[in-house]
Amino acid sequence: MTDIMLVDDEVLALEYLKNMVDWERNGYHVVGCATSGKKALELFDRTHPQIVISDIRMPGTDGLELTRQIKEKDKETVVILLSAYRDFDYAQKGIRYGVSNYLLKHELSSELILKELEEVKEKLERAGNKKKIYQKYFMNQLIYHRVTAEELDKSILGNRFFLLLLHKRNPVIQGEFAETRWTEEEQEAVRNILEESLENIVFYAADVQITENNWILLYRIENTASKYMVNSLILRKCHQIADQLELCLQMHFNMVYSYEITPEEISETFRTISRQIRYSVFWEDEAICAMEKMPEKEKKAIWGEQIRILREAIYGSEEELEKQIEVIFSGIREKEDLEDCKMLLPSLSNLLGELCESENCKEIDLKEPLYTIREIEQYYCRNFSYIQQKYARKARLGYSRTVLDMIDYIEKNYPQELSLELLGEKFHMNGVYLGQIFKKETGQTFLKYLTNVRISEAKRLLWEENSTVAETAQMVGYRTSQYFSQIFMRNVGMKPQEYKKQRKE
Known part of the structure; x- marks a missing residue:
């Protein structure tokens, strides 16, 4: 209109x-x-x-x-x-x-x-199109300090402004920060709310996308208003934008805003905000933060010794493990040092991968990206606790090394065709003898144990992953869905389709 x-x-x-x-x-x-x-x-x-x-x-x-x-x-x-x-x-x-x-x-x-x-x-x-082109050009000149105060006075009406940086969060996936970007559709969805004035005091002035996931906006302040009133309106504008983002896009974001500034302060304010937004991993998701002075840099942490202690704690008590994870992440949270965090995450992921390999298990909770330091801490805590429990369960069983190796091999390779003959070749032993010692120590035949592992994973896939019966059969090592359904019925007491339906209900 x-x-x-x-x-x-x-x-x-x-x-x-x-x-x-x-x-x-x-x-x-x-x-x-x-x-x-x-x-x-x-x-x-x-x-x-x-x-x-x-x-x-x-x-x-x-x-x-x-x-x-x-x-x-x-x-x-x-x-x-x-x-x-x-x-x-x-x-x-x-x-x-x-x-x-x-x-x-x-x-x-x-x-x-x-x-x-x-x-x-x-x-x-x-x-309007010419004005937008000019605004983006002029915004670049402002934030990178390529114009003087005298030129600013000629080019802008007014001398009261504030900056707002809209940040699309970079998630942590498998221990590394993944890159994100503002799409044209996302920008279009919030464009109207960005340019909308507020109470005839706050008016849109210009904007420019400075990186793939960072969008800087300049607003001017008109009419006589107290500093308290202006600060209140600035925060309201931020929440107005946040509400639109949640309503239209349901995305993960953060905002940093300045209080009232003069044209001469725009460039320095931009640099401060740009440095601060890099630390959003330490904030709550969708947090709206006022600009603050950046913390002084501290001496970089060396994570080798901490990782060594963490490895030992995994083979110790549950209390030791929780304490060591808390020590590592409390230090990160207190310092809010992004470089330390970036150095820590690959070390944790390498340790996790190594332990999963040695204990023959998979990482859990990989579906959702992680956006905050709390989420990252919880992710590693769950995984390391899972590995510790898996190791402790095996240790309590008192199996021989040969039987433990057989169990590890079955749990790692259950989707493939397995037999005692194949395991005999793998471990350079007689397959019949392997079957005898396996049953003696576990109380189950090799085939029964393999079936239990497959059915347990099938139940998880049907229940948590919502896989189809045919997909599940293939993923757990059965050639046909008909044979898989027979085995499932024999072990669970119901058909796979009935099991899925029960989950939905």
């Missing part, structure tokens, strides 16, 4: 003009009507219409003076003047003041007005 304001000192003429066109249907919104130039200026300050249609002859502030003052406030506003007179001098002054056109009242019709407005709308769109 294009906002329009109507002005005429004659109430009947104003009402006639208001009803002459179906404004809403044709894409226009009448923000208000004024019966004098003075009232029109007050209405303009509150509503900021893109187009003003005004009578040229009015007592006091006439149409020409109204045009002049409106253009001083916003040179992009389009003014169309109406008159009952063919007054050449007035028309010339109107052109000089920036009037878009000069229409005679007695020739007015809805068709004429709509035709004129369509031409105006095209001009506004072209001007």
Whole structure:
């Protein structure tokens, strides 16, 4: 919708003009009507219409003076003047003041007005595109300090601003920070809310995407307002944007904002905010943070000794393991040192991979990306605790090394075709003898143990992964879904389809 304001000192003429066109249907919104130039200026300050249609002859502030003052406030506003007179001098002054056109009242019709407005709308769109290009260019000049204070005063109206950095979070996946970016669709979804003014005090000025996932925005502050009120409105603007992001995109993000700054402070504020957003992994998801001074750098941590102690704790008690993980991550949280965090995560992932290999198991909870340091800590704690429990269970069984190796091999290779003969070749022993000692120590035949492992994994796939019966059969080592269903029924007491249905219910 294009906002329009109507002005005429004659109430009947104003009402006639208001009803002459179906404004809403044709894409226009009448923000208000004024019966004098003075009232029109007050209405303009509150509503900021893109187009003003005004009578040229009015007592006091006439149409020409109204045009002049409106253009001083916003040179992009389009003014169309109406008159009952063919007054050449007035028309010339109107052109000089920036009037878009000069229409005679007695020739007015809805068709004429709509035709004129369509031409105006095209001009506004072209001007808007040029303005956006200029804004991005000028924003770059501002944040990278390529313009002087004198040039700033010429280029921007006002000297009160604040910066806001909108950050799409980089998740941690398998121990490394993955790159993300703002897509065009995401930017379009929040564009309107970004450019919306707030209480006729906070106005959008410019924006630019500085990296793939960081979007910097500049807002100007107009009208007289206390510092407390301005700070409150800045925070409200941030929450307004956050609500739109959650509603439309359901994405993971953070925001950092400055308090009121002058044009000369824009570049330094930008540098501070850009450094601060790198530490968002230490914040809560969707946190909105005021700009603060960055913490002093401390001596880098050396993680080799900590990882060695953690490895030993995994083969110790549950309390030892929890204590060591807490020691590692509490140090990271307190220092909020991003480089230390980046050095730690690959070390933890390498240890986890090594232990999973030695204990013949898989990492858990890999589906969801991790966005906060708390989530990362919980992820590694769950995995290392799982490995510790798996190791402890085996240790309690008191099996021989040969049987433990057989169990590890079965749990790692159950999707493949397995037999005692194959295990005999693998361990360089007689397959029949392996079967005998396996049953003696575990109380189960090799085939029964293999079936239990496969059925246990099949239940997990059907229940947690929502896999189809055919997919599950293939993933756990059965060639046909029919044979798999028979084995499943024999061991679980119901068909795979019934098991899935029970889960949904």
